[in-house]
Amino acid sequence: MSNAGPTPEASYRVTRYTTAARLNHMVTAASLVLLAVSGMALFHPSLFFLTGLFGGGAMAREIHPWIGVVLFFGFFGLFFRFWKANLPEKGDGEWLKSGGAVLGGHEENLTEIGRYNAGQKLVFWSMSALILVLIASGLAIWDEYFFQYTSIDTKRIAVLAHAIAAIVAICVWIIHLYAAIWVRGTMDAMTKGSVTGGWAWRHHRRWLRESIGGKSADGGNVTPAE
């Protein structure tokens, strides 16, 4: 393996996320985890015991939609921070086509990646879409406050859509999380707000160039990812 061995000492660190962005992400991430746990508990009987973490089934049912609201607004914040950076670019297609190489850890032969690679963008956009589905379907089945606004047929579709969207979202989240674990040094971006120069060189070289050069390729000012 080309990259086996201990992680080298950082040459220097590059700021990737502001504190506000990290807080925003943390809130969103925490909500998502809590939602996944409580949601799964209510989704499958074998996981119902997880409601214990929330003080029982009724509490889990009560809290879940409120966390959903937090998630929605949290993600809303993230969306407005990052949506521009996640717009598709030319190189995205190539990156995706080279999925095997990426999965094998060989990014070196790919076109230099900007702030986000296509995979990250996919996570971003799929999460955006899924959360929209989840919040809409979630409101439709949040009977405590919104029972009267939809028909039962609609609610049935909503509950199914909610379940499917949640499953997909959890899968996306697993990918997101796994990627962060697998690609060592990534966690720092969210825990410390900065990454090592090497990490940036390796994974987001164009972004590194731009952030060091203070200029982007198109001449604009470069800022941290946020």
Add this chain to the structure above:
Amino acid sequence: MALTSDDLIRRSASSVPAPATKLPEVAKLIDVSKCIGCKACQSACIEWNDLKPAVGENSGSYQNPPDLSPDTWTLMKFTEWDNPATGNLEWLIRKDGCMHCSDPGCLKACPAPGAIVQYSNGIVDFVHENCIGCGYCVKGCPFNIPRISKVDEKAYKCTLCSDRVSNGQGPACAKSCPTQAIVFGTKEDMKKHADKRIADLKSRGFAQAGLYDPAGVGGTHVMYVLHHADQPEIYAGLPKNPAISAVVEVWKGATKYAGLAVVGLAAAAGFVHHLVAGANRVTREDEENAAKLKEKA
């Protein structure tokens, strides 16, 4: 015949062993052709179950309270129907409430273990200690019966007076019904009784009289004798072929299992990938290149 958990044949979000002895199936038979819409059943239900329906308003109908609620487990629904065949007005009055399906959609949808149970005699009962108030039963029910209380956020519906039945008495509504339009007994006896009633109705010119015991939900433990059994929908929208919604079936069937599988697979895939591909680490070379880049700048 006190009902116990030994008599359960279904329990929401859990599995139960088959009961050693099965109780005879019971049924409430509501003969719409004998019903005078007096609401004695509503009254008896309220009193027996200590319900407190609010004093509402008249909204241009005899139907009061306006809908089923956590405090209204049964409700007379009134339809003024012009029979096109005879030109006569018919005032169709149907007692609405839980049908106690053999294949209960509420129970299927319920995520809370033991919040909904089905006894071997056919009664589908809500166990409020276990109810989490999610309202999935509302979505599961093909008859739009359960209601969630705003007070304690728990689901309520007719229990078929399981407490009375387990003490050898019929449901309060059946006991009170002045014209015995509501009768209660073993399902077998009720079907026989219905046959007699249907024969009587046919002799009075109701050629389509029949029993409503819909197969789509495996039959019910609340059945109707209808004078126009070919058109159940004229009785305040009684569904013609009720069944658990396909959406609910998918949700509580394929989705439940597939969903868990997909999530598990995703996690496993990552695990396997890590085993195979190992960590994607930054190399010394990367750091050096980065350093060089910085120096250049």
Add this chain to the structure above:
Amino acid sequence: MTNSWTDIRNTDLVVIMGGNAAEAHPCGFKWVTEAKANRGAKLIVVDPRFTRSASVADLYAPIRQGSDIAFLMGVINYCISKDKVQWEYTKAFTNASYIVKEGFGYADGLFTGYDEGKRDYDRSSWDYEIGPDGFAVVDETLQHPRCVWNLLKAHVATYTPEMVERICGTPKDKFLKVCEMIAETSSPQKTMTSMYALGWTQHSKGSQNIRGMAMLQLILGNIGVRGGGMNALRGHSNIQGLTDIGLMSNLLPGYLNIPAEREKDFATYMSSRGFKPLRPGQMSYWQNYKKFFVSFQKAMWGAAATPENDFAYDWLPKLDVPAYDILRAFELMHQGKMNGYVCQGFNPLQSFPNKAKSIAALSKLKFLVVMDPLETETARFWENHGEYNDVDPSKIQTEVIQLPTTCFAEDEGSLTNSGRWIQWHWAAGTPPGEAKTDIWIMAQIHQRLKALYAKEGGAFADPILNLHWPYKNPADPTPEELAKELNGYAVEDIPDATDPTKVALAKGKQVVSFAALRDDGKTACGCWIYSGCFNEAGNNMARRDTSDPDDTGAYLKWSFAWPVNRRILYNRASADVQGKAWDPSRKLIEWDGSKWAGYDVPDIAPTAKPDTVMPFIMNPEGVSRLFTRGMMRDGPFPVHYEPFESPVTNVVAPKIRGNPVARLFKGDIEQFGTSAEFPYAATSYRLTEHFHFWTKHVSVNAALQPEFFVEISHELAKEKGIVNGGRVRVWSKRGSVKAKAVVTKRIKPLICDGKPVHVVGIPLHWGFTGAAKKGFGPNALTPFVGDANIETPEFKAFLVNIEPLAGPTV
């Protein structure tokens, strides 16, 4: 009821007209559904509205309120013209063959003898021709032109199906279908039962509505038989009992009469109460009148009622008018001629017609006492409740004393149901707060009044000071003590009739039945018809044996029924002239060659020969009356009169408004509206979710039917721009109410004499106290006029106008 609730199971045809049994008496109506389910019986409902009863009927026919007599006379006309008559019954058991006096006649809606100034008849020509032997003359061949049958035939001939349609608005085909079904029961093997209630009584000719059906039932042979009869469905749990015990201005217990002032002494009083039989060999039971009267006086005044003082005859108040009924009482109050009024469990402000007049009347009293378990509008008539009771308390000088009483669950005693079953019940709960039983309160009033008179003297105190009050605790008599008094007892030892040395009944012992009562003062009995209820065998009203041989529905061992535990009145008529049951499958009693026996207590002397003594022994004729002689003020046959407020003119007697002999008070005539001003025919009624003004205090019933509403047809709604669930104002000449509108297919315009008549239905149950929403009820609108014979107010037919109100439509 001549029969009982449980007897309805025996019928072949139920006619609900003038009532709505499914709505008002659901548990009694059960026996209709049972007859339908088990006997294949049919149900006909005739009503202005498609009611809850109609919802399970085999045939529904609409009728305009107040036109029942035209309908019923039309049915009789049909039966006679189609020869659908139970001839043997009609000839033997009715007065069809009796010859009516020369001089009797009928023309233009009036019988002979009418005095327009007095609004009354000289009824002397309305009677039988009496032969030289002192008996009524009969023509068994029914050929005599003045025999009752021929007079009846001529009288009903006007009411053709076309005329019925014109008057009643009942489509001819529906009317004829009703006639066909009813006529079938002229067979001796078929019976029909008539179930009626306030829909017939609450008219200015209510009594004649009922007579109309009774006459029909007689010519069909349906009286006295299982599954037959005239079944008045009484409204309240013990209104039958209160009437039996004579709590009316003109009655003594057991349908004896309070003397009129023209009956200046006991001899005069008794002179018109000889009840000599009008046919040879006939039994006339009222010949025992004196025994019942004297025994009552002994119960009232004990030892102070002696032969010497005519058993205290003078201590009874004497009437100067036919009756001091509720309408007269409120008229007098309104005129300022009354000072005090006691309402015991009654809510006249809501119950009586013309609420504005009721408020004005109550405001003129010095004191009003209200005894009730619940709040009532009457007790708070002086309190301002906005538009629901817009009064100024400071201007009302009436002192109101409200006394809390127990309710059924907290007291013990007997209630008499519609089928005359007197059932004992037991107390189960502790009364709330300081509530006391009515018996205690009445005893307190008497004891305190007596003490005051004893101490201070005052106006004629003898009847108060000497009132027989033999109770162990005079301050609180027990129900048993009073029940035993009602039954009757020996005041002194009664010698055996055959052996004077023996005592038949020792002093203080209970009489076995009214047959043991005497006119010599040796027995006392509070209410002769109740005699037998609590005799030496014990409290028969408390019996609860459910045995019922042959499933007749008689239940002779369940409680006690008056008279002498008889369950079907006139049951001798269930058998033919030879004493054999008309229908062996519906045997009730039969003559076995020496006596009457069967499943019920025979309504005839057990050894009275069947071909000699006719079944209607309370009539001196022994037969029933198709022609009712001078017994009723408004005619020996029913005539169709329009309600006082009618949307149409009377087509059979165009000059007559209302019932020509109904009593009218001056101010009330001015308050009658006309159809020009008030075009819609209103009627008031009860709903099954509520009982009178009581259940609006019950949270459950308030939830089941929360708010006052009126019902109208889609056609009228469209015409007036009224939407279902919207608010409307309804007003009559006497008042105005606001309500929700229920627009329904169950009310349809009726075409009467070519013109559409719109019906406005106004249910009763709301007021300004209780758990239900505040509401008006119909009696702010209803007219202040009663039936010509018994003064039941005309609540079922009056005129209103209606308009939509702005505001939320729910």
Add this chain to the structure above:
Amino acid sequence: MNMDLSRRAFLRTAGAGLAGTSLGALGFGEVEEAHAAAIRPFKLAATTETRNTCTYCSVACGILLYSKGSLAKGEKAEIIHVEGDPDHPTNRGTLCPKGAALLDMVRAETRLQSPRIRKAGSDKFERISWDEALDRVVRHMKADRDANFVAKNKDGVTVNRWTTTGFLAASATTNETAFATYKVVRSAGILVFDNQARV
């Protein structure tokens, strides 16, 4: 009869009659507590059953009153449930919507608790004692009777009537109450006397 099929036959097969209803008798006590949790406790356990008659209409349905405490034993008794008497020949245990809710008539919020007086011109009721109330009623009655009693009419006939105070009798009181009322009212010479029969 059909109605037998519906209720009694079933009850027989179920092995329990109404009168014998008690949880212990049916072996409920042997059931483990965990099992019992699913079933609500039977509310008529350990109550006193009293036969009564419905107070509303004249069908006179038989009812059973269930109370905590027994009057027969001299205890304070609170009625907790009302149900139709299955042995009653007329109603066979059934009740109408009013009868089925009798309990809430017995315990209605607007049940009167104590005697009260509304004085002339006042806008409120005031609580008074029974003694005060009854003495006042009787004092009013005597004053009016003494002032307006007519012993003889203008023709000199003894009429002994009192028509300035009237009495309106109830419709749901017992016959025994009715008779006590009759005696008290008539002995005073009251003629303005009527009941609910007409309305």
